[in-house]
Amino acid sequence: MDCSPEPCSIKKKDEDEEPSSINTSLSPQLQESPFLKFISNLSPIQPVKSCHITQGFVGLSSPPIVFMSPRISCHRETKFLERTQSSSTEISQSDNGGKSLVSELPGDSINLRSQLSLPGSFTTDTTQMDVDTKNDTNTQNCSPSPSVDEYLADPVDIDRIYSANPDVKQSDDAIETLKHGSEDGPGDRAEQTLLLSQESNKFHQEKAACVEGSGKLEEEKLSADVLETQHRHDSHAQCEGSELQEYSDQTPEPMPEPVKDAKECEDCDEMVSTSHVSTENISQCGSEATLKHHGVRRRCLQFGEVALRSNNSNTNLNASSSKMKMVNLSEPVTSLFPQRCSGTAKPSGIGLHLNSIINAIPPGCAATTGLKSTLLISLHKMDNMKRCLISSNMDGQASVDTGSESHEIVASTAADSLNSESLSLAEPIPVNPASVHGKRKLSPTNAGNSEEFNRSSPIKKKKKTSITNDENSCKRCNCKKSKCLKLYCDCFAAGIYCSDPCSCQGCLNRQEYQETVLETRRQIESRNPLAFLPKVVQHTTDIPLTNMEDANLTTPSSARHKRGCNCKRSMCLKKYCECYQANVGCSSGCRCEGCKNAFGRKEDYVPIEHALSKERVVEQGSDKTFYDKLEMVVSKTELYDLHRLSPITPSLQCSDQGKEAAKSRLLSGKYLPSPESANVNMISSHKKYTKPLPDSHPETDSYEWQMDQLSPTCNSAADVLTPVSSNPPEPISFSAITKESADIPQSRFSHAPIRHLSGGSLRWRSSPNTPRTRISETKYVEQSLESDSRRLFDILEDETPDILKEVSTPTNPVKANSPNQKRVSPPHGHSHLRGLGLSSSSGGLRSGRKFILKAVPSFPPLTPCADSKGNDDDHENLGNCSSK
DNA sequence: GAGTTTGAAACT
DNA sequence: CAGTTTCAAACTC
Numbered sequence: 001m002d003c004s005p006e007p008c009s010i011k012k013k014d015e016d017e018e019p020s021s022i023n024t025s026l027s028p029q030l031q032e033s034p035f036l037k038f039i040s041n042l043s044p045i046q047p048v049k050s051c052h053i054t055q056g057f058v059g060l061s062s063p064p065i066v067f068m069s070p071r072i073s074c075h076r077e078t079k080f081l082e083r084t085q086s087s088s089t090e091i092s093q094s095d096n097g098g099k100s101l102v103s104e105l106p107g108d109s110i111n112l113r114s115q116l117s118l119p120g121s122f123t124t125d126t127t128q129m130d131v132d133t134k135n136d137t138n139t140q141n142c143s144p145s146p147s148v149d150e151y152l153a154d155p156v157d158i159d160r161i162y163s164a165n166p167d168v169k170q171s172d173d174a175i176e177t178l179k180h181g182s183e184d185g186p187g188d189r190a191e192q193t194l195l196l197s198q199e200s201n202k203f204h205q206e207k208a209a210c211v212e213g214s215g216k217l218e219e220e221k222l223s224a225d226v227l228e229t230q231h232r233h234d235s236h237a238q239c240e241g242s243e244l245q246e247y248s249d250q251t252p253e254p255m256p257e258p259v260k261d262a263k264e265c266e267d268c269d270e271m272v273s274t275s276h277v278s279t280e281n282i283s284q285c286g287s288e289a290t291l292k293h294h295g296v297r298r299r300c301l302q303f304g305e306v307a308l309r310s311n312n313s314n315t316n317l318n319a320s321s322s323k324m325k326m327v328n329l330s331e332p333v334t335s336l337f338p339q340r341c342s343g344t345a346k347p348s349g350i351g352l353h354l355n356s357i358i359n360a361i362p363p364g365c366a367a368t369t370g371l372k373s374t375l376l377i378s379l380h381k382m383d384n385m386k387r388c389l390i391s392s393n394m395d396g397q398a399s400v401d402t403g404s405e406s407h408e409i410v411a412s413t414a415a416d417s418l419n420s421e422s423l424s425l426a427e428p429i430p431v432n433p434a435s436v437h438g439k440r441k442l443s444p445t446n447a448g449n450s451e452e453f454n455r456s457s458p459i460k461k462k463k464k465t466s467i468t469n470d471e472n473s474c475k476r477c478n479c480k481k482s483k484c485l486k487l488y489c490d491c492f493a494a495g496i497y498c499s500d501p502c503s504c505q506g507c508l509n510r511q512e513y514q515e516t517v518l519e520t521r522r523q524i525e526s527r528n529p530l531a532f533l534p535k536v537v538q539h540t541t542d543i544p545l546t547n548m549e550d551a552n553l554t555t556p557s558s559a560r561h562k563r564g565c566n567c568k569r570s571m572c573l574k575k576y577c578e579c580y581q582a583n584v585g586c587s588s589g590c591r592c593e594g595c596k597n598a599f600g601r602k603e604d605y606v607p608i609e610h611a612l613s614k615e616r617v618v619e620q621g622s623d624k625t626f627y628d629k630l631e632m633v634v635s636k637t638e639l640y641d642l643h644r645l646s647p648i649t650p651s652l653q654c655s656d657q658g659k660e661a662a663k664s665r666l667l668s669g670k671y672l673p674s675p676e677s678a679n680v681n682m683i684s685s686h687k688k689y690t691k692p693l694p695d696s697h698p699e700t701d702s703y704e705w706q707m708d709q710l711s712p713t714c715n716s717a718a719d720v721l722t723p724v725s726s727n728p729p730e731p732i733s734f735s736a737i738t739k740e741s742a743d744i745p746q747s748r749f750s751h752a753p754i755r756h757l758s759g760g761s762l763r764w765r766s767s768p769n770t771p772r773t774r775i776s777e778t779k780y781v782e783q784s785l786e787s788d789s790r791r792l793f794d795i796l797e798d799e800t801p802d803i804l805k806e807v808s809t810p811t812n813p814v815k816a817n818s819p820n821q822k823r824v825s826p827p828h829g830h831s832h833l834r835g836l837g838l839s840s841s842s843g844g845l846r847s848g849r850k851f852i853l854k855a856v857p858s859f860p861p862l863t864p865c866a867d868s869k870g871n872d873d874d875h876e877n878l879g880n881c882s883s884k
Numbered sequence: 885g886a887g888t889t890t891g892a893a894a895c896t
Numbered sequence: 897c898a899g900t901t902t903c904a905a906a907c908t909c
Contacts, residue, residue, distance in 0.1 A: 487893055488894085488903050490904090524893095563892095565891080565892090566891065567890080570890065574906070885909100889908085893901100895899100895901065896899085
């Protein structure tokens with residue numbers, strides 16, 4: 001395919017010429033011509049070229065595929081889709097022209113055509129038939145998917161391909177010129193790729209038009225050459241941004257989102273995360289380095305370096321944005337953008353800041369209802385972004401984007417909120433981020449952001465530390481031995497450089513030592529990917545809050561400490577306790593002794609869990625009441641949730657129709673959904689970039705990848721899926737849930753549902769379609785991530801409600817009790833989720849609950865899909881599974 | 885402001 | 897994974 005585009009076109013030309021000549025001149029041969037042509041053409045021409053292609057690519061691609069697949073698989077597919085669609089669009093346009101167009105269309109377009117199912121009119125012509133068949137054969141011979149992917153994906157490969165194809169070289173010249181013109185760089189590559197794609201598209205279109213007019217190959221060639229030259233010029237012009245316009249013009253489909261979004265996303269780095277496009281962009285950009293530094297980037301917001309990169313990458317971003325558009329066009333799911341945005345909503349860098357900076361929000365605020373919460377979140381995000389930017393500026397690395405970015409971010413956030421209010425809601429965005437870091441520290445630049453700081457400052461206000469800046473409420477570290485390169489240092493933990501207010505000694509957390517800082521951060525992240533994530537995540541309490549009753553009952557702080565505290569003497573009544581410091585209640589995850597946390601005792605949570613689990617067990621047998629109870633619960637608790645549903649949860653709700661959501665919530669029980677979800681989000685933000693590069697952060701990537709896809713799928717699913725599935729859920733899970741809801745006091749109930757929402761269980765199930773994808777994704781993550789992935793999974797598991805763990809994994813004993821357990825949860829929970837997701841997907845929306853129980857056994861079948869899928873194959877497998 | 889306490893982070 | 901040490905904030909005086 002890849003090589004084919006040009007070679008195929010050439011072949012086609014030759015073929016067309018021959019057949020045409022034959023047809024015209026040799027009437028008798030015409031009858032045979034189809035076969036003869038086909039055979040002759042195939043034998044002489046194709047073998048050579050095909051061999052060419054196959055050799056070049058196969059040799060390269062096949063082995064490389066293994067390597068490549070993990071990274072690019074998604075991208076490739078997306079690219080392929082893009083190409084196909086874009087080309088298809090072109091083709092459709094060109095189709096008007098007639099046969100010649102088809103014959104002339106480059107291999108990609110041809111393949112696309114074949115895939116698209118050429119209209120019967122075209123097939124009528126023997127020549128076309130031959131051509132088509134040839135094309136098909138070519139495509140087959142060339143192993144279209146891989147070759148195409150490479151052609152589309154890897155600029156290097158493309159170069160090779162072009163080198164192989166003389167015709168292509170011409171176009172390459174333009175590319176090369178572009179390359180030379182723009183210094184080689186990741187972004188440049190992306191541009192090149194864009195140019196290539198554009199050129200190819202234009203070339204196809206132009207060719208088609210020209211062919212229509214001329215109808216002969218030679219003319220076409222000439223025109224093609226001319227076109228190429230034109231393209232070269234165009235490409236130069238386009239490099240900078242015109243590309244987008246061209247794409248938009250070319251693409252018949254309305255762009256779901258303007259380029260702005262892409263830029264916005266850029267700012268956040270989040271753009272990349274969700275969609276294949278992002279991956280494509282990344283891969284195409286060839287900015288592996290950027291990917292590697294994705295983690296850095298998010299920090300970059302805080303550390304000036306990132307800002308610089310982002311600035312430098314703006315052009316790339318534009319290109320990527322254009323690409324983004326491309327993807328959108330190609331991709332049937334327009335929703336990707338919103339999701340992306342949602343993904344972007346989480347500023348990669350923000351997480352840290354949120355933790356450190358955003359603490360300000362009082363718990364009560366955190367408990368705001370969905371809309372409020374979303375607004376707050378968005379605001380926080382914005383603030384965080386600003387802060388990050390500011391901080392970066394403070395550090396000395398001016399982030400040019402700050403102003404524009406902030407605006408963009410706002411827009412994006414708004415868009416996101418629209419698309420994914422639920423995200424913000426469902427997302428564990430740390431409303432009370434009171435991360436440990438945050439508690440103590442505020443962003444260095446308080447002046448502008450004093451508001452937030454002031455808010456967060458209940459803790460900070462209290463701070464009496466010598467170092468603290470009362471005026472700014474900015475607190476600085478006082479490290480003496482850690483050199484401010486360990487998490488001991490609040491500044492470092494918050495992802496900010498130490499500044500003057502700090503009284504640290506031997507501080508290396510400064511711009512001058514940027515490299516050291518980044519390296520250290522990497523090391524720490526390698527040890528604990530979540531190290532820089534907010535320690536305290538807000539529960540999704542938003543949902544219950546809507547209910548007046550629940551609101552009253554809800555714990556003061558919906559948020560909980562992700563890991564939980566380990567207090568032994570402070571009784572969680574002093575700031576020694578991270579939970580207390582964060583103004584959040586202790587949870588079951590806490591290992592504190594004699595907890596008297598004013599924001600919520602650990603004991604309060606535990607009983608709930610146990611009660612839930614007990615109830616489950618008891619009621620598993622009784623399916624009857626379960627529906628009634630579910631309905632009751634759903635009507636009370638869940639209904640409102642539907643509106644708020646996060647991207648993930650919504651899908652779940654849709655699939656489950658609220659019943660499941662209620663169940664899931666109930667099931668989630670004690671867990672802090674938000675913290676985990678937040679973590680997930682944070683992670684996802686990081687990972688987005690990394691995903692293409694397994695090396696950078698395999699775990700996070702995989703995880704994020706899941707999240708991204710999930711969210712998109714969820715969103716799409718949510719949109720598509722009917723909220724109500726009349727199907728009765730499985731008795732067991734439902735019964736448990738229902739009972740819990742019925743039996744559990746509303747206070748508990750409210751808590752449980754909230755937590756559940758945040759909890760991952762629902763997420764995984766979310767859409768009927770998504771489940772498998774998720775599963776595959778999850779598997780992918782597991783396989784790829786390995787040790788690191790384990791951490792992530794552990795986190796996820798932690799998120800997963802204990803109930804689920806217990807129920808789902810009789811085989812998998814939960815280690816929740818162990819103090820360590822908090823931190824490390826068994827990966828099993830994921831499998832459960834997966835199973836659920838699978839079952840739900842296969843079974844249908846309603847089955848979600850029942851999946852929980854039964855799904856577990858069903859996993860094995862599901863997993864095979866995921867397992868069989870290589871990392872590379874995950875996407876495909878996902879698609880297959882989902883399709884299945 | 886010095887010293888103590890505390891618990892997270894880091895290390896083994 | 898558990899235990900120990902290191903570290904810096906929180907706290908007390």
